[in-house]
Amino acid sequence: MKTLLVGEYREGKLLNSTYELFGFASQFGGETAMLLVGSDAQLPAFDGTLYLADAAIYGEYNPDVHKKLILQVIDKEQPDAVVFIHSSYGWDLAPRIAANLKIGQVSEVVAITGIGFETCCCNGKMRRTVKPATGRTVLTIQAGAFPAVQPGGIPNVLKTVGDTASALNFTGYEPADKKGIDLAKADVIVSAGRGVGKKDNIPVIAALAKALGGELGASRPVVDAEWVTHDHQVGTTGQTVSPKLYVACGVSGAIQHLAGMKKSDFIIAVNKDKDAPIGEIADVLVVADVMQFVPALTAALTR
């Protein structure tokens, strides 16, 4: 078994998500090679072949050009799996590689099972297992689904050169207009999940956030229902946060939510279901009706 991992740089920095690729590879087993379009100023420590193409020449983001570099390395390495993070970089590149090689692709893998690869479906309510029908497969893995692993060692760096002709031109990054709150800077976040019940109950959760000197967070259904604005959303399609204290109120603990908050120092979950998945990562699980517990806690804190 051989895996080719395709890591990512942004603005000259190797993204931490690259280490999640190693986490995937350690579970997948076999030999690992990596391809990076980046710079030798920052390389991951691992004991394997590292194909390095210079981002100054090929651009940090150019699916057209990077596709050609990746195909070249696939030809050399003959891997069983080519793995990307399910990021805008990965989801642009993976289908191009799969289509070019006429091989199967499985997107947003969250686990490896004995049969195949597990992905989420039905808005995270269900999981399905997909077994590729081709010997070689292209995969994207969900951010946060696999542990970040730093294997250690010194890579055997092979400078990679290729064709720079492209129908696309990467012009650089621009920060998005910053509207609303920056949850990433908050020391305390109190998040409202669907279990809060209705929009009218949001101020109850916001009051606890205020009493704790923190910010209001939310799960995606709460945002989708327009109970709060998107800048409050925590998770893979919201913000990634790591506050000192995270209080999850009526949040079940779907993998996409956990990916955004599981690095919090201390997690308290309030859920009426003692078996809610959030309990697996929470330091404290309060089994209670959120609309009874939260106002009582806020009252005690502000007394």
Ligand SMILES: Cc1cc2nc3c(=O)[nH]c(=O)nc-3n(C[C@H](O)[C@H](O)[C@H](O)COP(=O)(O)OP(=O)(O)OC[C@H]3O[C@@H](n4cnc5c(N)ncnc54)[C@H](O)[C@@H]3O)c2cc1C
């Ligand atoms: C591509 C993709 C991206 C996604 N991105 C995100 C993301 O960024 N962030 C995100 O959050 N989700 C995201 N999701 C959705 C995710 O899969 C879940 O559906 C979502 O996180 C569930 O939100 P929830 O926990 O609030 O709701 P639910 O899963 O419905 O859970 C509600 C919880 O509240 C509890 N509860 C109910 N009533 C009460 C009560 N009265 N008192 C106490 N507890 C109560 C229940 O026991 C349950 O555990 C994404 C999904 C997909 C497919």
